[in-house]
Amino acid sequence: MSSVLIVGSYGTFTNEIIHKFYKENWRIYTLICNKKLIKPTHVFEQYVFKYDSDSIKEILTSCRPDAILFSGAYDPLYKWNDKSDIEESLSYVTGLSNLLMCSAMLGLRHFVYVSSDKVYEEEYVIDIKEGMPTTPNSFKGMTISQGENLAMHFDQTTQLEVTVVRIAGMYGIPANREACTDIYSEMCLKALVEGQLKINAKKVLSALYVKDAAETLYLLINAPERKHGLYHISSMEEVTEDAVAAIIQEGYSQQIDILDQTIGLKHRRILSNERFCKEFDFEARNGYQEIIPQIITYMKSHKNLFLHNDEIQNGKSYRHRIFQLFKKAFPFLECLVFFLPFFLLNNRSVDSVYFGGINFYLLYVLLFAIVHGRHQAIFASLLSVVGYFFRQMYGASGFSVLININTYIWIAQIFAVGLTVGHLKDKFREMELDKNEQIDFLTERLNDITVINSSNTKIKNYFAEKIISSTESVGRIYDITSRLDKAATGEVLFAALDTLSEIMDTKDVSIYVLSNTDYCRLASASSEKARALGKSVFIKDYNEIFEVLKVKQVYINRSLDSALPMMASALFDDKSNMRIVIFLWSIPYEEMTLYQSNLLTIVGALVYSVVVRDADYLDALAYRRFIPETMILQEDAFKEMLEIYRHAAEKGYAELSVFYVHSDFIPLKELSGRIKPLLRGTDYVGTMSDGNLAILLTNTNENESVYVRKRLEEKNLRTYKENER
Numbered sequence: 001m002s003s004v005l006i007v008g009s010y011g012t013f014t015n016e017i018i019h020k021f022y023k024e025n026w027r028i029y030t031l032i033c034n035k036k037l038i039k040p041t042h043v044f045e046q047y048v049f050k051y052d053s054d055s056i057k058e059i060l061t062s063c064r065p066d067a068i069l070f071s072g073a074y075d076p077l078y079k080w081n082d083k084s085d086i087e088e089s090l091s092y093v094t095g096l097s098n099l100l101m102c103s104a105m106l107g108l109r110h111f112v113y114v115s116s117d118k119v120y121e122e123e124y125v126i127d128i129k130e131g132m133p134t135t136p137n138s139f140k141g142m143t144i145s146q147g148e149n150l151a152m153h154f155d156q157t158t159q160l161e162v163t164v165v166r167i168a169g170m171y172g173i174p175a176n177r178e179a180c181t182d183i184y185s186e187m188c189l190k191a192l193v194e195g196q197l198k199i200n201a202k203k204v205l206s207a208l209y210v211k212d213a214a215e216t217l218y219l220l221i222n223a224p225e226r227k228h229g230l231y232h233i234s235s236m237e238e239v240t241e242d243a244v245a246a247i248i249q250e251g252y253s254q255q256i257d258i259l260d261q262t263i264g265l266k267h268r269r270i271l272s273n274e275r276f277c278k279e280f281d282f283e284a285r286n287g288y289q290e291i292i293p294q295i296i297t298y299m300k301s302h303k304n305l306f307l308h309n310d311e312i313q314n315g316k317s318y319r320h321r322i323f324q325l326f327k328k329a330f331p332f333l334e335c336l337v338f339f340l341p342f343f344l345l346n347n348r349s350v351d352s353v354y355f356g357g358i359n360f361y362l363l364y365v366l367l368f369a370i371v372h373g374r375h376q377a378i379f380a381s382l383l384s385v386v387g388y389f390f391r392q393m394y395g396a397s398g399f400s401v402l403i404n405i406n407t408y409i410w411i412a413q414i415f416a417v418g419l420t421v422g423h424l425k426d427k428f429r430e431m432e433l434d435k436n437e438q439i440d441f442l443t444e445r446l447n448d449i450t451v452i453n454s455s456n457t458k459i460k461n462y463f464a465e466k467i468i469s470s471t472e473s474v475g476r477i478y479d480i481t482s483r484l485d486k487a488a489t490g491e492v493l494f495a496a497l498d499t500l501s502e503i504m505d506t507k508d509v510s511i512y513v514l515s516n517t518d519y520c521r522l523a524s525a526s527s528e529k530a531r532a533l534g535k536s537v538f539i540k541d542y543n544e545i546f547e548v549l550k551v552k553q554v555y556i557n558r559s560l561d562s563a564l565p566m567m568a569s570a571l572f573d574d575k576s577n578m579r580i581v582i583f584l585w586s587i588p589y590e591e592m593t594l595y596q597s598n599l600l601t602i603v604g605a606l607v608y609s610v611v612v613r614d615a616d617y618l619d620a621l622a623y624r625r626f627i628p629e630t631m632i633l634q635e636d637a638f639k640e641m642l643e644i645y646r647h648a649a650e651k652g653y654a655e656l657s658v659f660y661v662h663s664d665f666i667p668l669k670e671l672s673g674r675i676k677p678l679l680r681g682t683d684y685v686g687t688m689s690d691g692n693l694a695i696l697l698t699n700t701n702e703n704e705s706v707y708v709r710k711r712l713e714e715k716n717l718r719t720y721k722e723n724e725r
Contacts, residue, residue, distance in 0.1 A: 008071030051095025377422030638686020
């Protein structure tokens with residue numbers, strides 16, 4: 001089963017992609033940033049991390065998708081507006097960069113970057129083809145274009161295949177008001193909210209329905225190969241704003257006014273999908289004439305999802321407005337309520353001997369200036385002036401109070417104190433807000449620096465470990481060759497098992513030697529599982545493995561068939577004849593990468609070079625090892641070979657069986673001629689001190705040796721075991 005990792009928050013676009021890949025029986029993983037989003041039913045596994053998180057590498061290692069689909073320009077996570085353009089741009093590029101780097105490091109196969117027609121923001125008389133340079137003007141357009149350049153750079157400099165797909169004006173049936181981001185749903189929403197549409201008849205639109213977009217992405221990802229790294233996908237369906245407005249006006253039951261604001265030259269920007277359609281045989285199946293009425297019907301049926309309360313029914317907003325008005329008026333009402341006790345205190349203290357010198361109005365103004373600030377200080381001062389006038393008129397006329405200079409001095413005093421203290425209060429409040437904002441900003445920067453430092457430390461430690469203990473380091477390669485060089489004569493294949501097991505990180509390794517073009521025979525194996533194919537392998541029974549090996553490639557068991565090895569590699573002589581086959585078992589699927597494949601090829605080549613050298617050395621010493629004109633080993637040479645196989649058997653790398661043959665005074669040359677046809681090429685015959693012969697059967701247990709002894713007995717050659725003498 002193929003798998004895909006979809007990177008992007010859930011929305012009309014991502015939900016449609018999930019549905020499409022599920023129908024095609026793909027395993028679906030998703031990467032989102034919002035913990036509140038509910039995992040769709042068809043998603044096999046959901047990961048909630050930021051795109052620039054250090055955990056992305058572990059996520060990709062865990063799921064090992066066949067393809068990664070970065071929704072990019074159509075990801076609902078990014079809210080492109082004037083206030084957050086810079087932040088969104090930085091987040092977009094860093095997240096994409098992290099995903100690309102991790103994908104390339106882990107040797108993943110395919111990365112799809114979803115772009116849009118926003119990278120073209122000028123007018124074009126002709127259809128825009130892939131080769132035409134981009135012309136972004138806005139922050140969003142420049143960011144998406146920068147993402148394209150970054151993705152294409154990884155395609156050119158790494159083993160990762162990256163495909164950039166520009167989808168022109170994708171639209172769908174929105175789930176709610178926030179999802180109304182495409183050209184058609186925006187117009188439908190404006191008509192529903194405002195009851196009118198402002199149109200420009202010279203503006204030409206072209207959009208692709210989301211189901212068609214999902215279909216194109218599936219065709220692209222599912223294809224065995226892609227001829228290009230950049231494709232334009234569009235409906236090629238041209239329509240003007242007035243034609244869309246007419247459909248919307250017809251769809252709504254209420255009155256929709258169309259305001260014609262046509263001015264200027266023709267506004268046209270159409271992407272040509274000729275390249276994609278030729279390669280993948282695609283044709284858009286959904287048109288705006290059918291989909292726009294569906295959008296309108298959905299909006300009318302779910303008005304609560306698209307309209308605010310005051311837009312649904314104006315009366316429902318009164319409570320909210322009254323609450324907001326009361327919230328703003330409360331400090332002034334508080335000021336008015338507190339004025340009454342201060343007014344009474346001031347009137348009572350005028351004739352008092354002890355409290356006559358206290359200015360209660362001044363205290364009142366100071367209190368509200370200190371607590372609330374300048375606006376309440378002004379209001380409190382006005383109330384104090386009214387109270388002062390009211391009290392003075394007890395003993396004098398209003399006119400005399402107005403012409404009294406002390407009245408204006410008192411008013412100036414009240415306002416000066418109130419405004420000064422209120423202004424200071426407001427300044428302190430602003431300073432406090434600025435200080436908190438600065439603290440928050442510095443705290444955020446500190447957190448960023450901490451995260452960056454942590455990431456840098458991890459990277460430093462990773463590369464330090466790579467330098468010291470990496471399996472592909474110069475020191476490691478030297479260790480491999482040294483270990484094989486130090487192996488005893490004839491013991492190289494057994495030493496190679498240790499080397500392969502350690503380097504490839506698996507305990508189950510087997511090495512087969514080709515005896516002819518049809519069979520290969522087991523030379524050594526590190527475990528029972530590694531012997532699963534048997535001691536002799538008929539090549540035609542495993543064509544799927546050997547067809548790959550014959551073209552000098554590494555076989556990888558991507559179907560995860562438990563009856564077959566996970567990886568296999570063949571070693572060839574200088575005449576391109578297959579000589580040795582290495583089978584690896586129990587390798588985790590996530591480690592079956594191009595890197596591991598190359599590593600197996602390199603280590604196998606080192607092993608083979610030492611094996612050839614060992615064989616050449618033994619051939620050179622044939623006159624010392626074999627009795628002349630026979631294939632019978634001298635006693636010392638046979639004992640040396642027997643010791644090698646016994647040592648390998650103790651480690652579980654091989655099986656052996658030893659028995660003896662009575663010479664019966666038959667010449668050794670004749671005995672050699674009679675015995676060798678009855679044995680395999682990997683078996684050994686040697687002389688003993690008593691004149692009899694010893695036979696070493698490799699990769700054969702005691703029960704299996706009975707059949708060999710029987711063949712010899714039939715040729716009148718008497719055999720016996722050591723304990724049968």
